[in-house]
Amino acid sequence: MAHWSTFDKETEKETKKLIKCISGMEDEEDQNFQLALKFTWSNFRFHRFLDVDSHKVERSISGIYEKLMVHSDLRKAESWMRLTDEFLNSPLPQTDGKKTDAHYSVLSMLFSLSGSPSNNDFTERPRIKEAEAEDCFDWAKYLMEGEDIDNGLYPDTPVWSEDESEDDDSQRPISREDSGIQLDRTPPEDQDNTNKTVPVTWTVGEPGARAWLEQHVVTPYWVTHSPRFPHSLHLHSNLLNVWDQHLYNTDPLYLPEEKAFVTETQVIRETLWLFSGVKKHFIFQQHDGKVSVRNDVVVTHLTSNCLRSVLEYIAVYGQAVFRLQRFIDEVTGCSSEPCPPGSLSSHNSKKGSEPPFRTYQAFVWALNKYFTSFKEELTTIERELICNDETMTLSAVLERLGPHLSQIKVLHKVFCTGVADVPPATPNVVRASHLLNTLYKAIIEYDSVGEASEQAVALLFSLWTETVRPYLEIVDEWIVHGHLFDPAKEFIIQRNKDVPVNHRDFWYATYTLYSVSETVESEEKLNDSASGSSGGDQSSSSRQLTMVSFLKPVLKQIIMAGKSMQLLRNLHCTEAESSEKSSRDAERKDLYTLFLESVQSRLRSQETSPTNTVTDDQATRRSLIKMQSIVAQHLEMENVHDPLLAINFARLYLEQSDFQERFSGGDFIVDRSSQSVTCQTFELTLRSCLYPHIERRYIECCGNLMKTLKKDYKLLEYLQAMRNYFLLEAGDAMYDFYTAIFNKVQEKESWQQPSFLNVQLQEAVGQRYPEDSNRLSVFLENMDPSRKKHPVNNLEVLTLSYKVPWPVDIVISSECQKIYNQVFLLLLQIKWAKYSLDTLRFSGEIRPTDKPCPSEAPAEDVKLKEPVHQQIHRMCLLRVKLMHFVNSLHNYIMTRILHSTGLEFQHQVQEAKDLDQLIKIHYRYLATIHDRCLLREKVSFVKEAIMKVLNLVLIFSDRWQAGFGAWKIESIDKMESDFKNCHMFLVTILNKAVCRGSFPHCK
């Protein structure tokens, strides 16, 4: 193998060529190509074949000759002998001499490629055809055949069959027909056919008519082997020939290819057609949506490579146009024809199988608009070309189309990322927001380039304003009419169908917000986001990229306004005042119009104030200089000397102040880069043109809703009622209710009967607040048996409930009531302890146990009753202590906590701007009182201690009631120590807590 390792490089080059030639793979980086190369190399290096044996090859030659003779194919046999002989005696490109090994190895390779000549499979097509001039025999035959029977020597008949010629005859007409219509067969294949057919198509007319035609009709250059057009013989216009000649002279193996000659005008026209969306071309070919350049097209004055590179450049744009055009066709195909999305509100009439996807339609409409103008330009160029008044070259046309081409590039890029890359099964929401996001991002991206891409920005901006239209219309419809109309499910917020408006879950569960992230599509329930967004930025920052970005700053407002409006609508529709509304609606401008008007006025003010700009420029320059000196001073203080930095700082500062001015002033616009919508100005445009409208609408809607809720639906009254009953603010009524219960308990009667409780409640409340009495009711719940051991827990079976009507129940939900109820139970327990201590009387005096009251008869029977006396004293002390504890707890909770928090709450409610905020305030209020009443899990140990004391109180009062005699000294001891322990515990805990500052409200 060593002998050919020297050729490695050369061989490798040839090997690659071979692979390209045989497999058609062009890309050397392709994995398959690499595989093939490896395979080929290993076969070349490590094979099991013997070296070429010239004798063997000679034998094969004679063998084939014999075989041909056996098949009586004399002509072929003779031709075979002659050809091989001639070949063996001819020089090879790099090998000198005759009948060398190289000759034999070439032949041997051909043999093994052809297989055995006797094999019918392989012998079907071989034919004795001679294109060579030196092969007289075949040439003559060929000419003869050509003359009398046109052609058709090469139909698909088996050549080896004996009756070849007869077959030929029968096949002739068919073959001619074939050749007549074969226009795009590759030239080598029917080289011979076309040579004859073209004259046939051309000799139809009279010579005169033909001359006329040649003058007035474009030469059919798309027909292979069309006659060459006449052209100058000047050297410059024959560069191709010169180059070909050169190639021919330098490379012995160079094969002149079949070429289709065209003129530059034809190329220009095809280019124009390609751009205007024509699908069938001669120069450009389309395969599966890919535009490629035909290989064999040449013009006379350029080399084929040069022309090809230009054409390929064009083809890229052509393909972009083609793809965009196809997208336009696809989208408009379903809705018959492109129409402005505004007219889609009348889509009810033409309902398709599925509702139109309006965002795409709007996008397509915008694209279509652009293409209309582009095609106008193309048409003008073509008209000029036809007039033939001035010289037009391909490069001139390309230059003229330059701006358009770069715009198309931008469009195509946006289209690719925004539309084409989206997998087909994606829901519309994701598609729409992805498209809008892509546009938005593209605008900002190109914006940051500055004036270099002004046109791109302008184009994208117009595209964006068109595309965003459906969204704004949806938003408009929603926040004005409270009706989220989105049949194609493209808006980021969608209504859940199963929740009716007059349901308490409406506020939370009605809408689903779809947020689209770059990688993962997730959907989140709206209530999360709504509550989160009003809380702060923590939620919005986490999904920075996920939403339709331009709506993000006002998303919360939109959601609130929309929901409020829908709610309001429903509230109002019960009151039926829609007629007035609809009349007002007629003259109302929709959001999109408002937006466009603002944008226009903004842009116009930029355009029409050039004088202003100049002065502004001067002003800014002056202030820039001033700022610069200030900043420079600052920097010098920090020992930094960098004038450039100073200038940049100054500029930054100026821009910011500029920004302030614009933002606050609104109509006063300073724009240094006149017409362009620069980076800041794009976002500012949104800010000043779109967001205020939404903001205004939001304030209006939510204000209305709040007013309605407060005025017509007595929201405040209900909140008051909750506090009245649950937080015992209506002391008189509730006193009646709970004392009745406590009395029962003290009498040791069963009080846990719903009827009794309800009657008591109704009586107590009905007297004073008759309107609430039928809303309130008491339920008994089954107690957890494990907790029943303490008497104080007995009360926990009570559940007070207040029926809150819709829509107030959006604010006062059942969860809220639960918290209210917990507080209520705590209060009740304290009240109970207090009551039982308060009502303790020294009834023991007259008890049969005969123990006198310690305070009134201390001296009597001192000796005997000394321990009793002591006991009584200790009991009294304990009672006072307990009373002190309970009273201060009671006071603390009732006044310090409930009352003051309640006042705060009332204040905040007055100021609440929207329903969400109100709900939030209410929740916060509840959380606060829940927290401060020590009902939180975290501080449950404190509550446990308090409960223990309260329990102790109840046990104590129970013991007390039992009478003096029944006391045991140990039990008193135990009670005392228990209380002491609890007290100590609480004091230490609370002291610590207060010191730590975690309970600022504590005593």
Added chain:
Amino acid sequence: MASATSANLNAVRETMDVLLEISRLLNTGLDMESLSICVRLCEQGINPEALSAVIKELRKASESLKVQQQQHTKCHFK
């Protein structure tokens, strides 16, 4: 000198033409380009049988690749 080279060029070209005829007669399926590559390779000492084996194999592989791609695109269109 120039005429000598050009004469040699023409001779080689004629050889190639003859060879192409032989190749056609044998129905090897090689066109002029691949044929000239093969000749060059043979001249560089590649074993002709190995070369032909490689060519056959490459043809087979690219054929099956094409079929695969067609099926692939068909699936796409479905």
